[in-house]
Amino acid sequence: MAEIRNIVILTGAGISAESGIDTFRSAGGLWEQHRVEDVATPEGFARDPELVLGFYDMRREALRKVQPNAAHAALARLDRQFAGELLIVTQNVDDLHERAGARRILHMHGELKSALCISCEMRSPWDATLSDRPPCPVCRAPSLRPDVVWFGEMPYQMDRIYSALREADLFVSIGTSGAVYPAAGFVRDARDLGARTLELNLERSEGSAWFHESRQGKAGELVPEWVDEVLIS
Ligand code: APR
Numbered sequence: 001m002a003e004i005r006n007i008v009i010l011t012g013a014g015i016s017a018e019s020g021i022d023t024f025r026s027a028g029g030l031w032e033q034h035r036v037e038d039v040a041t042p043e044g045f046a047r048d049p050e051l052v053l054g055f056y057d058m059r060r061e062a063l064r065k066v067q068p069n070a071a072h073a074a075l076a077r078l079d080r081q082f083a084g085e086l087l088i089v090t091q092n093v094d095d096l097h098e099r100a101g102a103r104r105i106l107h108m109h110g111e112l113k114s115a116l117c118i119s120c121e122m123r124s125p126w127d128a129t130l131s132d133r134p135p136c137p138v139c140r141a142p143s144l145r146p147d148v149v150w151f152g153e154m155p156y157q158m159d160r161i162y163s164a165l166r167e168a169d170l171f172v173s174i175g176t177s178g179a180v181y182p183a184a185g186f187v188r189d190a191r192d193l194g195a196r197t198l199e200l201n202l203e204r205s206e207g208s209a210w211f212h213e214s215r216q217g218k219a220g221e222l223v224p225e226w227v228d229e230v231l232i233s
Contacts, residue, residue, distance in 0.1 A: 002196075005229060006086075007084065008086075008087050008165055008170075008171050008186075008190065009088045009089065009174060010174065012091045014176065015174050015219045016072075016175070018071070019072075020066045024177075025179060037215060039054075040150045042152060052146075056112065058128045060113065060127075066096070068099050069096075070220040070223070071174070074223045074224040075227065076097070077227060079101070082230065085167065087104055089183075089186075090106070090108070091109045094112060095111065107155060107156065109148060109149040109155060113127060114149065116142050116145050116146070117136035117144055117145075118145055119136065119142040120143075121137035122136065165195070166193050168193070168195040171187060171197045172197075173199045174201070175201060177201075177205050178205035184207055187207055187211055191212075198226070199214040200212075200215050200219060201216060202216065202218065202219075205217055
């Protein structure tokens with residue numbers, strides 16, 4: 001393997017599946033049980049805020065019952081031991097990467113455990129419910145929403161992500177269906193910019209053909225194996 005100095009990793013719901021968190025687009029997945037436009041759009045929130053706040057309260061509550069799995073642990077090990085540049089860009093709103101010990105994390109779709117105030121636009125760490133309309137800790141207005149990126153909204157920190165992709169010599173996508181842009185386009189961006197590209201996913205994703213290499217299997221097995229390869233190379 002050529003020497004790797006700079007890695008960008010994209011993770012999706014598949015990396016948390018073995019922890020017991022539903023993915024979105026599988027049979028029985030989150031989007032089969034809920035209409036996306038009701039619970040994951042600004043329009044849905046405007047129409048029925050109680051429904052939306054309750055939905056994210058349930059997802060936040062569900063986080064208490066799950067633990068990071070072997071894939072999160074392996075990425076945390078990579079973060080600790082890899083001396084080069086690393087950025088783990090996650091589409092996940094759970095906190096399992098952090099709980100496994102990873103530090104170089106960017107949540108491009110926001111975080112369940114953060115609240116965003118519509119009045120003062122400040123973010124606050126959040127562990128409790130939002131459906132009871134608690135006051136914003138900063139401005140006291142009862143205007144908190146989940147700090148997650150809904151369909152139709154701009155993902156967070158895109159400038160930082162693209163500058164990391166420009167520098168990357170390896171781009172790895174883990175547990176994501178490649179159905180949602182802009183994340184689904186990162187493989188082409190990274191490849192155009194000269195990075196080698198690798199997919200680790202249960203099945204071939206929608207964008208699988210864009211990767212130099214695609215390995216199929218469970219993240220809990222594939223990710224520790226791949227991290228071993230990087231750390232001994
Ligand atoms: N190991 C590896 N991959 C897995 C596993 C597993 N144990 N289980 C499922 N997968 C794969 C599935 O095969 C699928 O390709 O993970 C992928 C999950 O895809 P999605 O459910 O579409 O989730 P994701 O790609 O993260 O969705 C992207 O869309 O719904 C929005 O904002 C939401 O961040 C989310 C975004």
